[in-house]
Amino acid sequence: MLNSETSPTTDCESDPAVNVQSTPIGKGVFADREFRAHDVIGWITGKIHDDPEYGSEYCIDIGGTATLEPDAPFRFLNHCCEPNSQFTWDELEEDSDAIPEVYLLALRDIEAGEQLTIDYNWAADCAIPCHCGAETCRGWIVTLDEIDQLPAKKQQAR
Structure with missing residues (x-):
């Protein structure tokens, strides 16, 4: 369930709800404000690849043969086995050629300054x-x- 009081962040430059900082393992994404469980943290933008052979360290499987190569800031989300956020999208009709809009959703309350993490769920x-x-x-x-x-x-x- 999306929290209707939250307006999604589309660009960390124009609505600084998140920022990219250095971490011990590279770059990471951090919250600039508090988020409540089920808040939309931001929309994931980037390039869609409809090629089953395409892959990168950052791509997100969005169904079928399509993957999304996310733009900054969300391309720098780090893995955690107990993540505080997750990618999600609205299910589309089976015969639809439309690409779903992907967004980052808070799984629990997140404090300002906390690193945002997801579970990579790799094979x-x-x-x-x-x-x-x-x-x-x-x-x-x-x-x-x-x-x-x-x-x-x-x-x-x-």
Whole structure:
């Protein structure tokens, strides 16, 4: 459920609800104000690629063969096994060629100054070690549904 009192951020320059800062692992996105659970933090803009072979460190699967390569600031969202936000979009009709509008939604209350994080939910064959520090860290950046499918070499390193 979207919070109707929140106006979505479309550009961190024109509505500075978020900012990009340095973190120990690179860049990250931080809240400039408080967000309540279910608030829309911002709309995700970027380039749509309708190519099943396309991929990058930042692309978001938006269904079928389409991926979204997000623009800043949201391309710098970092992974956490206990994320405070998530990408979401409205479901479109099955035969629709329209591309869904993607937005970042707060999963819980977020304080000003807090880093915004998402769960990358990567497939087991793409998993890399996770160092998010969350109490329930899985040890790997991998979707929970595929953690048991990690290759044996990765399983031993757990």
